[in-house]
Amino acid sequence: MPQDTLPVRVPLVTEPWGILKSLNAARQNVLSIIPDIATRQPMVSGKTGKRWHMVMDPDAIRRILLERLDDYPKSDVTKNLLRPAIGESLFIAEGAHWRWQRRAAAPVFSHRNVMNLAPIMTRAAEAACDRVAGAGPRAVNMADEMVRATFDVISDVTFSGDGGFDRDAVHRAIDAYIAEAGKVSLFDVLGFPDWVPRPGRIMSGAALREMKSVADRAIDNRRDARRDGVPDLLDLLLDGEDPETKRRMDTGELRDNLLTFIVAGHETTALTLAWSLYLCAFDQGVQDRARTEARAVLGDRAATGEDVANLPFVRQIVDEALRLYPPAGIISRSAQKPDTLCGREVRPGDIVMIPIYALHRNRVLWEDADAFRPDRFADRKAIPRYAYLPFGDGPRICIGASFALQEAVIVLATLLARYRFAPVPGKAPKPVMILTLRPEGGVWLTAEPVAGDGPVSRRSA
Ligand code: HEM
Numbered sequence: 326m327p328q329d330t331l332p333v334r335v336p337l338v339t340e341p342w343g344i345l346k347s348l349n350a351a352r353q354n355v356l357s358i359i360p361d362i363a364t365r366q367p368m369v370s371g372k373t374g375k376r377w378h379m380v381m382d383p384d385a386i387r388r389i390l391l392e393r394l395d396d397y398p399k400s401d402v403t404k405n406l407l408r409p410a411i412g413e414s415l416f417i418a419e420g421a422h423w424r425w426q427r428r429a430a431a432p433v434f435s436h437r438n439v440m441n442l443a444p445i446m447t448r449a450a451e452a453a454c455d456r457v458a459g460a461g462p463r464a465v466n467m468a469d470e471m472v473r474a475t476f477d478v479i480s481d482v483t484f485s486g487d488g489g490f491d492r493d494a495v496h497r498a499i500d501a502y503i504a505e506a507g508k509v510s511l512f513d514v515l516g517f518p519d520w521v522p523r524p525g526r527i528m529s530g531a532a533l534r535e536m537k538s539v540a541d542r543a544i545d546n547r548r549d550a551r552r553d554g555v556p557d558l559l560d561l562l563l564d565g566e567d568p569e570t571k572r573r574m575d576t577g578e579l580r581d582n583l584l585t586f587i588v589a590g591h592e593t594t595a596l597t598l599a600w601s602l603y604l605c606a607f608d609q610g611v612q613d614r615a616r617t618e619a620r621a622v623l624g625d626r627a628a629t630g631e632d633v634a635n636l637p638f639v640r641q642i643v644d645e646a647l648r649l650y651p652p653a654g655i656i657s658r659s660a661q662k663p664d665t666l667c668g669r670e671v672r673p674g675d676i677v678m679i680p681i682y683a684l685h686r687n688r689v690l691w692e693d694a695d696a697f698r699p700d701r702f703a704d705r706k707a708i709p710r711y712a713y714l715p716f717g718d719g720p721r722i723c724i725g726a727s728f729a730l731q732e733a734v735i736v737l738a739t740l741l742a743r744y745r746f747a748p749v750p751g752k753a754p755k756p757v758m759i760l761t762l763r764p765e766g767g768v769w770l771t772a773e774p775v776a777g778d779g780p781v782s783r784r785s786a
Pocket of ligand 1: 585591720723
């Protein structure tokens with residue numbers, strides 16, 4: 326397939342690199358350490374300080390993520406980085422401490438609860454349309470706009486309406502922490518040896534303590550004075566109870582998990598939307614089809630939670646964006662027991678990576694793997710389960726997947742129904758993974774209002 330018919334991608338390594346070259350490349354883009362053969366083979370192994378394996382074989386991945394979950398805990402790299410900010414929360418905990426939190430938090434993300442939060446997503450979609458309208462004919466960096474939109478949503482569904490509590494300050498602090506943590510994580514992804522200098526402290530202990538105590542006060546206030554109306558994630562988590570042990574979260578555990586939702590849920594969803602918009606601008610034919618669907622369902626109003634089931638093609642675009650640009654481009658585990666994967670020896674202490682980016686572009690599993698083709702998701706049952714893992718899988722699958730997908734479809738459908746997006750020549754984004762897979766340089770698009778029956782900038786659902 327000729328180059329210019331393909332959306333942007335990461336040039337993968339075609340020859341073995343030494344430690345320093347890998348380190349330098351990883352500093353710029355973690356994905357650039359993935360060897361190109363990872364898109365053609367089931368497994369690649371190596372040693373860069375530590376022994377590591379990259380696994381692209383669906384059966385082996387199933388073994389790691391499902392069948393032998395306890396033998397492959399999350400690797401220390403990400404956990405050590407995130408622990409100072411989000412403690413032993415759901416994302417980080419292992420074993421019994423993870424299990425009870427997962428059981429207590431699961432109902433928070435039930436279909437009904439996620440659906441109840443949809444009006445907040447619809448409002449954020451409206452606000453994004455207003456900002457796009459405000460830019461007029463000028464190109465807009467839709468990546469920034471989508472960060473703003475998902476920030477609005479996560480702010481409203483975590484500490485909503487808590488008077489006197491500066492929720493934006495907490496969210497900004499957490500974002501700043503993650504930005505810094507991302508830079509550090511590169512050094513550990515491949516187990517670079519200890520002599521490689523690491524950056525120092527990422528956020529002062531005092532700043533972190535202050536952020537946590539602000540959140541704790543908001544939680545205690547809410548516990549004392551419950552609100553009427555639709556429960557947000559804090560209300561739901563306050564009511565959460567492990568059905569087996571009847572244990573409930575104390576203030577510290579509630580805070581760590583709410584901060585986790587902000588960390589894990591807001592930028593990832595923004596990236597999904599930013600890449601979806603990039604792809605729609607890249608392929609106007611796909612965009613037109615999506616717009617036709619969106620306008621048939623929505624007319625001039627913004628999408629609601631109920632609309633999501635009636636927007637299958639918009640959902641397919643989101644699915645395909647998550648295939649080509651998975652926000653969590655690599656997930657990583659630390660082997661605890663001797664094992665054999667794809668006929669190779671795995672020793673305790675080995676780093677076992679699932680490079681989701683390479684898995685999603687593996688030639689054995691995907692036809693025209695680098696091409697943008699939302700139609701491949703028309704029949705979801707045809708997609709082998711462990712070949713497509715934007716949200717991971719097994720018991721530790723992303724708890725917020727349906728929340729994120731609902732939000733992405735609501736925002737994308739609303740935008741596409743009202744605007745025709747076109748790329749700005751010479752401004753294609755570069756896929757770069759630091760902690761998440763971001764469009765470096767931004768997603769600069771022009772947005773032309775679509776002719777409807779009235780003004781397109783402000784319409785209510
Ligand atoms: C498109 C958006 C999202 C993507 C691509 C994504 C991706 C992922 C992935 C790949 C994992 C598994 C990591 C691993 O196994 O190492 C995960 C776990 C998790 N995600 Fe998401 N996520 C998204 C949105 C969200 C949202 C909206 C929330 C919460 C509001 C959330 C909360 C979590 C939590 C708490 C975990 C840990 C679950 C556990 O270990 O039991 N995520 N996510």
